[in-house]
Amino acid sequence: MTDINLNAEAVSAGANLSYWQLVRRRFMRNKYGMVGLIGCLFIIITAVFSGFIAPYGPETKDRTAIYSPPQTIRFFAPEGGLTRPYVMGFTEEMDMNTFEITFVPDETQVHPLALFVKGDPWTFLGMTFETRLIGTTDGSFVHFLGTDSLGRDVLSRMILGTRITLLMGFLVMVAACFIGTIVGVASGYFGGRFDMIVQRIVEFVKSFPDLPLYLALVAILPRRAEPMSIFIMFAAILVLLRWADLSRELRGKVISIRSMEYVRSAVAVGASDNRIIARHIVPNTSSHIIVWATYQLPEVILLESFLSFLGVGVQAPMVSWGSMLNQVRDFQSFAAAPWLMAPVGMIVISVLAFNAFGDGLRDAMDPYSND
């Protein structure tokens, strides 16, 4: 029994922390990763409660304000002195030489702002609410990020667009992960001819030129279908070309895990293939899958925005960041209403946040990290 006494001390250093507890501690120490996590949470909360946070609905039109520029929140009364936050309405003026319409803040139209005001109804989980996060007390319109060609509030559409963009991201990510994991694990574990055939299919899928194929595939989607079914089909097309990477990476990892001694001892006690895959192989690839997924999300967001910007992605009346940018695809509208570019900010923030989160996770899960 001497060995237990001799070893007890040496072991105590790393005692009683499971793998995931260790990962969490390492992650919490990484500032960049934590900022990313907070950014991700912020975006996800925005998507879930978009009805509450957005001042108006996606199709609410303010006919008096077409291409109205952003209104600034003011804290100082025109006559001086601190006051409750308010915005000013605009009066339109036309330059008689260039016929350019300019919007000038009008000191006579003062609309005080308030939190939790009554606004357009919105639904969440089948329940209908009327309270919105922010609005004017007198019921007049306020556009913090201006309006578009139909007088729709850019801020509201951007917040509501988070939902579709993220939904697309998650849908594609989850489906691609699912297919990629099944194909990759099966291919690596069973090996032989099956592996040979699967890997040739993966190579075939990967050898497609991405962009022309997306455009071609999107072009054959029925135009007159429901926006929702187009959305699903669009997601399916993205998945079709995304699973291949993961399946190839996992195959390599599974081949190395398959020859580990704990897998061979599972064979020695008589475990079936299904059990070995579910209990030994997949849990030991999970960190790889999770990290891959967090990197995949921003990629899908970018791709979706890009295709929607070209007008072949998400279709109206659905709103996504990309389809909003579609409105500024010509130079005149960009010059006249630069605030329509606001979704770019959201895309950049979300891509950075998810990438930072993914980096942090990867460092935290790195099996070779010794600190």
Add this chain to the structure above:
Amino acid sequence: MTDPLLKIENVVVDFKTVTGTVNAVRGVSYEVARGKTLAVVGESGSGKSVTARAIMSMLAENARVSQDSKIWFDGEDISSFSELQMQKIRGNRISMIFQEPLTSLNPIYTVGDQVAEIIQIHRPMPKKDAQAEVLRLFKEVQLPDPEARLGQYPHEMSGGQRQRVMIAMALANKPDLLIADEPTTALDVTVQAEILTLLKDLQKSHNMAVILITHDLTVVEKTSDDVVVMRYGEVVERGATRDVFSNPQHPYTKHLLASEPKGRPGPLDPNAPVLMEAKDMRVAFTLAYGGIFSRKKTDLVAVNNLDVTLRKGETLGIVGESGSGKTTLGMSMIRLQDANGGKILFDGKDISTLSRKELRPMRTRMQVVFQDPFSSLNPRMIIRQIIEEGLIVNGIGENAAEREEMVAKALEDVQMPRDAMQRFPHEFSGGQRQRLAIARAIVLKPEFILLDEPTSALDLSIQAQIIDLLRDLREKHDLTYMFISHDLKVVKALCHNVIVMQHGNVVEAGPTAQVLETPQTEYTQRLVNAAFNVTAA
């Protein structure tokens, strides 16, 4: 007494980790003079390698060396040197040899270029002169065919040859101090002796100081002048090797010295029935080589038509150098490896033709314990799940509570506490993990266990405990073992009969005492020499 070449005082190294600060080295001092060998002994985790890396200032990024640590090298305090100053010293005046010769050489450069690079960094000279210097070094380290080796890549050489290249590299700039970190642990026993002899000779001819880090006490006794025994980052005993070995003071040193595998296997009933029999076993691997249009195939015969018989209660040792086919033979006998021919009878039943599904009922009766305790336990499962798995897949035990009781009993058998059940494998040391791996095998109440080098990845003092445990378990549960090893000391302590293998063939077989005391072949003699008298080679 000459001035020491290297003197370290009160070296403290901490590692900052997520789980807190680990004090790896807590105030270690030692010194070594020119022409002397200092052995640093201790189990893994005792801080002996970390101290050596601190001397070279080659620690990991999360390591902190305390301000009070002083490292005097040839009269200068090198602990305060900048990275640039250290670069001039590393590989030039202080060299290091690492444990694993395969990973410490760069696979994409020829060994000649790698050694020449070291020379040219510290002593600028034309490439031609450097090559000539390398050739001289290769001759000095007794590399066979030194001219031909210059253009070879590391993978074209054997482990022993690679370690000779590493030594040549370390000697390239005539260092004053050579740090050898477990230089022979990864090598075959027979090669081990040759490398140690070489190191000893070179030390004499260069008048170097050598710090030899090792856990192998036989090596220490035969090669070092002074010894420092480390445990938990502290020096527990120091002195001249002869004195320490003849009269150890600290209980830990006594424990280490007493941990050579001892004892003999219990008696074997001469009338015991045959449990397992392999007839005419043949395993061959097909190697494909050549271009696409000139594909050639060759068969590498790992096991060449062998017959093995195990009687009930017997422990059969299979020994040989790496690559001799001993593991392949064992694995194919329990059908974890496909054989190309032969018949395996287990308890009178032919199992060589059964499918994996048909084998399943037999699996509980024959089990296996692997060499590496770090990869043989799934890191994502707790111990209870790991040991319980065999019970679940074989439908043993009515319910969870009953299975838990069986797991607890198996843990008790291997002398592990019951609360180990709820913990993860990484919380245990190598020796404890090997106990858990044994528990996983015996929980199924097998009759036969294949032990594939179960002790070779462990520290010496723990090896002996595992051997004792295996011997106790054999008597308690009436087990039959097939014990694969390259270490004859262990085989001597555990096995009734032994088979010596080389290149897939049996060289010698018979009762252990007879084979070890009167070896008939030159190969067996070499193995025996390497195990029992290190410097004899």
